[in-house]
Amino acid sequence: MSAPTVEILRAPVSGPDVAALFAATLPDLDGRPRSLAELRGRPLLVNFWARWCVPCRREIPELIRAGRRHPEVTVVGIALEESPEAVREFARAYEIDYRVLLAGAQGLPLLAALGDPAGGPPFERPALSRSHRSTPRAHSRHCVH
Numbered sequence: 001m002s003a004p005t006v007e008i009l010r011a012p013v014s015g016p017d018v019a020a021l022f023a024a025t026l027p028d029l030d031g032r033p034r035s036l037a038e039l040r041g042r043p044l045l046v047n048f049w050a051r052w053c054v055p056c057r058r059e060i061p062e063l064i065r066a067g068r069r070h071p072e073v074t075v076v077g078i079a080l081e082e083s084p085e086a087v088r089e090f091a092r093a094y095e096i097d098y099r100v101l102l103a104g105a106q107g108l109p110l111l112a113a114l115g116d117p118a119g120g121p122p123f124e125r126p127a128l129s130r131s132h133r134s135t136p137r138a139h140s141r142h143c144v145h
């Protein structure tokens with residue numbers, strides 16, 4: 001399977017989902033709280049991901065390239081994780097050079113508020129046979145201005 005392609009949308013997104021995003025305050029990898037409201041007015045590419053999510057792992061290099069090709073866009077990775085140490089190690093291994101925040105317990109409710117009724121990234125469970133594997137769905141990525 002080829003890596004996903006990230007397209008930068010030029011049209012701003014608005015609505016209650018954007019309000020929920022900008023109302024969130026999430027810790028960075030050093031444990032400092034970061035208000036997403038501080039990013040309001042900037043072009044953003046927000047990606048929800050998890051270390052165990054195979055499609056997430058495949059798209060990270062494209063997100064890095066997109067951020068480098070479009071320096072006017074702020075890329076934010078929101079990890080659906082609790083452990084800053086584990087995410088920091090993962091980010092280092094994948095050479096993630098964009099802002100990473102930890103969603104922790106706020107992750108699934110935030111995804112639901114953003115319009116993701118399933119409340120999480122797509123996933124594949126390698127231990128399951130192909131016939132029993134959960135079906136990946138549209139990835140949780142939101143582009144906003």
